[in-house]
Amino acid sequence: MNTIRLAGISGSLRKASSNTAILRTLQASLPAGVEMALLPLDGIPSYNQDLDGPGLPDAVREFKATLDASDGVVLCSPEYNFGMPGVLKNALDWASRPAFASPLKGKPVLVMTSSPAFTGGVRAQAQLRDTLGGTLSRVISRPQIVIAGVNTKIEDGRLADATSLAFALEAINDLIAEIGLLRAARALSAQPALG
Numbered sequence: 001m002n003t004i005r006l007a008g009i010s011g012s013l014r015k016a017s018s019n020t021a022i023l024r025t026l027q028a029s030l031p032a033g034v035e036m037a038l039l040p041l042d043g044i045p046s047y048n049q050d051l052d053g054p055g056l057p058d059a060v061r062e063f064k065a066t067l068d069a070s071d072g073v074v075l076c077s078p079e080y081n082f083g084m085p086g087v088l089k090n091a092l093d094w095a096s097r098p099a100f101a102s103p104l105k106g107k108p109v110l111v112m113t114s115s116p117a118f119t120g121g122v123r124a125q126a127q128l129r130d131t132l133g134g135t136l137s138r139v140i141s142r143p144q145i146v147i148a149g150v151n152t153k154i155e156d157g158r159l160a161d162a163t164s165l166a167f168a169l170e171a172i173n174d175l176i177a178e179i180g181l182l183r184a185a186r187a188l189s190a191q192p193a194l195g
Contacts, residue, residue, distance in 0.1 A: 004179055006036040007070040011077025011088035011113075011124075013042055016157070018114050018150045019076040025159040026074065026168060034176060036074065039066055047093040060094050067095055068103035071179045073137075074110045074172070075128060079121035084128050096135040104135040108182065110175040112145035112168060120146030140178055145171050 008027065010020040020038070027036045043059035051057055056064075067073065077088055096102045111128050113121030125144055132139050145168055147153065153161035159168070 002183075004034045004072070004176060005070050006030075006034065006072050006074055006175070007067055008036045008038045008074045008076070009041070009088070009091065010038070011075065011085045013087055017078075018147075018154050019078055021154045021157050022076050022112070022114060022147065022150075022159045022168065023074065024157065025165060026172060028158075029165065029169060030172065031176070034172075037066060037070075039063055041087050041091050044087075044091050044094060047090055052094075052097050063091065064095055064103050067107070070107070071183075072108040072110070072175050073104070074112070074175065076112045076114065077121065077124050077128060079113060079115050079117075079119075079124035082123045084124045084131070088128075089131060092131050092135060100136065102135055104132070104137045106182075107137050108140060108175055108178040109137040110140045110145075110171055112147070112171065114147035114150035116149060116151040118148045120148035120150070122146050138178065138182075140171070140175050142171060142174050 008023040010017055010023055012019045023038055027038065030036060044063060045051070045057055045059070077084055095104050109132055111125055111132070113124045115121040122144060125146065129139055147164045153159060153164055159165050
């Protein structure tokens with residue numbers, strides 16, 4: 001079986017981000033045959049339609065190329081002011097172009113959030129799902145992955161809470177299963193018709 005390539009995106013730019021720590025922990029815990037590249041958002045400029053063409057900024061071009069080459073995406077985001085961070089919304093806006101033909105179209109996406117609050121960033125999940133609907137992504141349908149009290153669950157830059165990690169890895173398995181179904185459907189449609 002070909003390697004499954006995932007793109008991991010943290011909704012936080014902070015060096016000691018809990019969400020980035022969660023992605024790094026997942027990255028180190030993936031099953032054989034699955035890889036995940038973490039995509040930085042630091043260099044992505046604010047969306048400007050004037051730049052959305054042949055003169056695409058290098059950081060945006062690289063971001064979109066990595067998304068395009070991936071089999072699926074894992075988003076892990078904090079919640080800022082009852083919603084998703086602006087830096088993540090901005091990156092998704094860039095990735096949504098060109099309309100109806102973006103690198104996110106038909107791409108399986110797993111959404112998870114974390115927060116020091118008991119709600120675990122659940123309100124950001126709703127905004128993320130709405131935005132991803134606009135990009136025509138295939139958001140994985142499953143119980144929401146929200147990691148509450150995350151500030152007590154990160155140790156030495158890793159998600160140390162066994163229950164949260166197990167739940168997140170179950171979700172990763174759901175993402176991998178969806179990718180497998182899509183690969184099988186593409187292989188079937190590529191076969192010549194009998195008769």
